[in-house]
Amino acid sequence: MSLEKDLKRSMARKEAPAGFADRVLDRIDTHAAQRRTRGRLSNRLSRVAALLLVGTIGTGAWLQHQENARQRREAEQASMLVRIALQIASEKTNIAREHLTGVDPDRTKTRKEGNTNETKND
Amino acid sequence: MKRRTIELTIALMLLLGVALPAFGQNGRIDISRIDYSATAAETVEVTLDGPMLRMAARFMRNEGSGEREIAEMIEKLEGIYVKSFSFDGPGMWTSSDVAAIKAQIGPQWQRIVNVKSRDGENVEIYFLPKGDSLSGIVIVATEDDELTVVNLVGQVDLDKLSRLENQFGIPSMGLEESKQGKVSK
Numbered sequence: 097m098s099l100e101k102d103l104k105r106s107m108a109r110k111e112a113p114a115g116f117a118d119r120v121l122d123r124i125d126t127h128a129a130q131r132r133t134r135g136r137l138s139n140r141l142s143r144v145a146a147l148l149l150v151g152t153i154g155t156g157a158w159l160q161h162q163e164n165a166r167q168r169r170e171a172e173q174a175s176m177l178v179r180i181a182l183q184i185a186s187e188k189t190n191i192a193r194e195h196l197t198g199v200d201p202d203r204t205k206t207r208k209e210g211n212t213n214e215t216k217n218d
Numbered sequence: 219m220k221r222r223t224i225e226l227t228i229a230l231m232l233l234l235g236v237a238l239p240a241f242g243q244n245g246r247i248d249i250s251r252i253d254y255s256a257t258a259a260e261t262v263e264v265t266l267d268g269p270m271l272r273m274a275a276r277f278m279r280n281e282g283s284g285e286r287e288i289a290e291m292i293e294k295l296e297g298i299y300v301k302s303f304s305f306d307g308p309g310m311w312t313s314s315d316v317a318a319i320k321a322q323i324g325p326q327w328q329r330i331v332n333v334k335s336r337d338g339e340n341v342e343i344y345f346l347p348k349g350d351s352l353s354g355i356v357i358v359a360t361e362d363d364e365l366t367v368v369n370l371v372g373q374v375d376l377d378k379l380s381r382l383e384n385q386f387g388i389p390s391m392g393l394e395e396s397k398q399g400k401v402s403k
Binding site for chain 2: 167168170172174178182185186188191192193
């Protein structure tokens with residue numbers, strides 16, 4: 097029985113001490129303010145990180161584009177030189193072939209001058 | 219110390235003695251010393267090594283079926299070296315330059331063409347055989363007012379090469395425009 101009385105006594109409603117409600121409300125406000133500050137800082141960092149990421153990706157893409165363009169120009173130039181070299185090699189080979197097969201050597205001069213008509217000099 | 223210097227000198231000379239004739243062994247000859255660009259009316263100089271040839275081949279493959287055949291041809295090459303000079307008159311080039319080129323063409327090379335004509339147009343073509351194929355071609359073509367040396371290193375198909383003339387839309391040598399390009403890697 098004394099246990100029952102003790103429980104009733106210990107769980108009986110008691111009035112809060114003076115200023116208790118104010119202290120609780122103050123503490124709530126402080127916590128909320130801290131959360132707002134952390135949130136603003138986090139947003140700012142996120143924006144900066146996003147900008148950096150976009151900037152890095154964009155710069156990388158631009159550099160890659162420049163490199164691709166440079167390689168294409170080099171390849172075009174190399175292929176042009178290949179054509180010139182093979183043209184010359186082919187020309188000389190055919191000069192030799194024509195001499196060997198007995199074609200009029202004057203024809204080689206007309207080809208050299210850009211004239212495709214066959215001519216003969218008597 | 220003196221003995222060491224002498225030994226080093228002998229070693230260096232032996233090394234050069236081996237290195238210099240190495241030109242010509244693998245299909246390549248040294249044509250860099252021929253230079254008449256200051257006196258020639260037209261100069262064409264082409265130096266394309268393996269990586270540049272691969273790049274050109276990839277580019278030409280994408281250009282169309284006609285270029286694809288050329289791309290297949292140059293994919294088998296390891297180098298293309300050309301020096302061609304056209305002059306305003308005769309006597310502007312020296313036979314010693316031609317002799318220096320031929321001196322690099324050793325006994326393993328075979329001269330398959332030697333054309334000498336009365337009008338002074340001479341063409342010599344040398345092959346370097348490697349098994350059933352070729353590992354190099356040298357073409358030396360001279361006229362009174364022209365000197366051309368072509369060195370193709372690698373597997374060369376001479377039939378395909380001779381069919382390529384005038385296929386590129388490039389006029390034959392001797393026109394007004396000068397063509398000069400040099401790419402080296």
